Amino acid sequence: MLAVRGECDGGSRDMSGVPLVEARDLTRVFDVSKPWLNRVIEGEERTLLKAVTGVSFSIGRSETLALVGESGSGKSTVARMVVGLLQPTSGSVAIDNIDMWAPVRERERQKLRRRLQMIFQDPFASLNPRWRVKRIVADPIKAFALAKDDAEIEHRVGELLRLVGLDPSDGDKYPHEFSGGQRQRICIARALSSKPEFIVCDEPTSALDVSVQAQILNLMRDLQDQFRLSYLFISHNLAVVRHMAARIGVMYLGRIVELAPADELFENPRHPYTRMLIDALPDLAMTGKPRKPIQGEIPNPISPPPGCAFHPRCPHAFDPCRATLPALVAHDHRSAACHAVEAGRI
Amino acid sequence: MAEPVLAVRDLKVGFPTRRGTLIAVDGVSFDLAAGEVLGVVGESGAGKSLTGAAVIGLIEPPGRILSGEVRLGGQRIDQFGAKGMRAIRGRRIGMVFQDPLTSLNPLYRIGDQIVETIRAHKAMSEHEARERAIALLQEAGIQGARERIGSYPHEFSGGMRQRVVLALALCAEPDLLIADEPTTALDVSIQAQIIALLKRLCHERGTAVMLITHDMGVIAEMADRVAVMYAGRIAEIGPVRDVVQRPRHPYTKGLMGAIPTAGQRSSRLAQIPGSMPRLNATPAGCAFHPRCGDAFDRCRRERPEQMPAGSSEAACWLYAANATAGAAI
Numbered sequence A: 001m002l003a004v005r006g007e008c009d010g011g012s013r014d015m016s017g018v019p020l021v022e023a024r025d026l027t028r029v030f031d032v033s034k035p036w037l038n039r040v041i042e043g044e045e046r047t048l049l050k051a052v053t054g055v056s057f058s059i060g061r062s063e064t065l066a067l068v069g070e071s072g073s074g075k076s077t078v079a080r081m082v083v084g085l086l087q088p089t090s091g092s093v094a095i096d097n098i099d100m101w102a103p104v105r106e107r108e109r110q111k112l113r114r115r116l117q118m119i120f121q122d123p124f125a126s127l128n129p130r131w132r133v134k135r136i137v138a139d140p141i142k143a144f145a146l147a148k149d150d151a152e153i154e155h156r157v158g159e160l161l162r163l164v165g166l167d168p169s170d171g172d173k174y175p176h177e178f179s180g181g182q183r184q185r186i187c188i189a190r191a192l193s194s195k196p197e198f199i200v201c202d203e204p205t206s207a208l209d210v211s212v213q214a215q216i217l218n219l220m221r222d223l224q225d226q227f228r229l230s231y232l233f234i235s236h237n238l239a240v241v242r243h244m245a246a247r248i249g250v251m252y253l254g255r256i257v258e259l260a261p262a263d264e265l266f267e268n269p270r271h272p273y274t275r276m277l278i279d280a281l282p283d284l285a286m287t288g289k290p291r292k293p294i295q296g297e298i299p300n301p302i303s304p305p306p307g308c309a310f311h312p313r314c315p316h317a318f319d320p321c322r323a324t325l326p327a328l329v330a331h332d333h334r335s336a337a338c339h340a341v342e343a344g345r346i
Numbered sequence B: 001m002a003e004p005v006l007a008v009r010d011l012k013v014g015f016p017t018r019r020g021t022l023i024a025v026d027g028v029s030f031d032l033a034a035g036e037v038l039g040v041v042g043e044s045g046a047g048k049s050l051t052g053a054a055v056i057g058l059i060e061p062p063g064r065i066l067s068g069e070v071r072l073g074g075q076r077i078d079q080f081g082a083k084g085m086r087a088i089r090g091r092r093i094g095m096v097f098q099d100p101l102t103s104l105n106p107l108y109r110i111g112d113q114i115v116e117t118i119r120a121h122k123a124m125s126e127h128e129a130r131e132r133a134i135a136l137l138q139e140a141g142i143q144g145a146r147e148r149i150g151s152y153p154h155e156f157s158g159g160m161r162q163r164v165v166l167a168l169a170l171c172a173e174p175d176l177l178i179a180d181e182p183t184t185a186l187d188v189s190i191q192a193q194i195i196a197l198l199k200r201l202c203h204e205r206g207t208a209v210m211l212i213t214h215d216m217g218v219i220a221e222m223a224d225r226v227a228v229m230y231a232g233r234i235a236e237i238g239p240v241r242d243v244v245q246r247p248r249h250p251y252t253k254g255l256m257g258a259i260p261t262a263g264q265r266s267s268r269l270a271q272i273p274g275s276m277p278r279l280n281a282t283p284a285g286c287a288f289h290p291r292c293g294d295a296f297d298r299c300r301r302e303r304p305e306q307m308p309a310g311s312s313e314a315a316c317w318l319y320a321a322n323a324t325a326g327a328a329i
Helices: A007-016 A036-042 A075-083 A106-114 A133-143 A150-163 A168-172 A180-192 A210-227 A238-244 A262-267 A272-280 A319-323 B048-055 B082-088 B110-121 B126-139 B158-170 B188-205 B216-222 B240-245 B250-258 B297-301 B317-323
Strands: A021-031 A048-059 A064-068 A090-095 A116-119 A198-202 A230-235 A247-252 A255-261 A329-331 A334-336 B006-017 B020-032 B037-041 B064-072 B093-096 B176-180 B208-213 B225-230 B233-239 B307-309 B312-314
Touching: A021 A075, A048 A064, A048 A075, A048 A090, A048 A230, A048 A255, A064 A075, A064 A238, A075 A116, A075 A198, A075 A230, A106 A116, A116 A180, A133 A150, A133 A168, A133 A180, A150 A168, A150 A180, A180 A210, A210 A238, A210 B250, A230 A238, A238 A262, A247 A262, A247 A272, A255 A262, A255 A272, A272 B188, B006 B048, B020 B048, B020 B064, B020 B233, B037 B048, B037 B216, B048 B064, B048 B176, B048 B208, B093 B158, B110 B126, B110 B158, B126 B158, B158 B188, B188 B208, B188 B216, B208 B216, B216 B240, B225 B240, B225 B250, B233 B240, B233 B250, B297 B317, B307 B317
Parallel strands: A064 A230, A064 A247, A116 A198, A198 A230, B037 B208, B037 B225, B093 B176, B176 B208
Antiparallel strands: A021 A048, A021 A090, A247 A255, A255 A334, A329 A334, B006 B020, B006 B064, B225 B233, B233 B312, B307 B312
16 A cells, blocks of 8 residues: 655645645545346456545645546546545545544534535536526525525625626526536636635536636636635646646546646656656647657556556566555655656666 | 649538528638648637538538538539539548547447448458458557457447547548547547557558647647638638747637646736637627737728738738738638
């Protein structure tokens, strides 16, 4: 098992003492077995899929931590566990030192829920098409009883819509009357309506065009400054992540393989997978640098390769990589899980 | 200059509705030379996919080509009927779409699909065609092609399927390949592999490529020239290096500034206010003027045609001063 403790989380702790969000050894296993009868007849065993294994990180106040990875890397599963939509198989998530999954009184959990919100990828699927926008945005205000009367709710909804660049009169419309970017603004207004401190953003701009993406990313950064929000930002797009995050965790097949401050990660990536991702970024400066696309594809998470899951695709793989799983080792304030880096080979 | 493989002139595509005809592609003209890669880039609704569909005669009814010309190797193909186009599709124009699953029949082995396509276009025996299919798959980077030729599409991963589709599109050695968002559904590392493959295969064969995508990064990697589309028209067309690094049209400038890059982290991304107009509410004059920081009177009144701007051409009145000499493309 890997242990991400100590220095690599230190960056955020320095700023405010205690990190706002603390994830410890998060693991999630999905049972993807065939039905019981089929297993008996066909003589098969249970099939377990380890979507996330031993993921630990912390996020400070008004900090953005990003998780990047390709499909199947487990980043969205982490997001859902952090926000409380999915129970971890093991490990813990604590927000402001309150454990989200420990048996606490419902009242306390309610209080905690108000402080965290989520923005999803698909703004078409995450808004109720039969509700007017003002009802959508007012829903968390009512759920957490944050306003004393309807007039105050109405006022607050208008304020929120203006905050995200819409007009208060848009509250009377239905979601289908808006474009994708405007809908994502509505989602952001809804997320802000409970006055959260922490927002989990799962690919918030992946469904949007670039010019709209720029508007939404700018808006999210402005709101972060204004309300001291903390973000857990999930994306497959390294350039977007670079723009948004102070620290970046790179995930591969359910594990964090490298966690580092954004600038250092881009200037001096350590893990071969991170190097590959950065190398695969399209080169808009058009320097014409030769590139070597990495061979192979992401292995099936049901039967991951032994040792380091990346070794079949890794140009630096040597014997230990095929045998043992590399631990996430911290150096200074960054960490990488790679035998070759440990041995000083790269 | 030799005869272009593809010449599109003043192409107009519209959809009749109860409230009049919506013009989705409005007066698009471009040439594509043999072996050239033309990137067509734009945001959703800009008309880029529809332009590709018009070239190959695959516009969904009731949409249709209202006017303009499409010439393939000098021959006019926009007036061919369904039968005429069937002879051209696959043989002279290959296609690759975003989702490889829609291009492959899930009920047939991939080998049979490629063999059938080859034999539909070329006089070859079953055996010859099969050998050729294996060679093609190998070339497309499918390892153990001889064994895998008997597999069904669902047995391949997304990246591998796109390789199969590429082999399928090129099996009749077309002069032109239309690739509509070929890498959009793929992961970054796989995307890089497919771009490299597409580039290599088309370069070796001298196939012209019309590469339709919303991703400027893919364009920068692969295209020789690029056409930037906005609201059904080409806003700017020129050599890729110029368009990417010295964009002329205000829309292209905004678009390039809006793309986050892995280089230095900037505090803010450039932002184009507003959004692309709907088809039924295209502004008069230049369609971009309500969002344009440089708009002046003429932009609101008259619609700009392509005019030279540096080594590119831009449909923008800012470049009207040097437009008097050669307005005829």
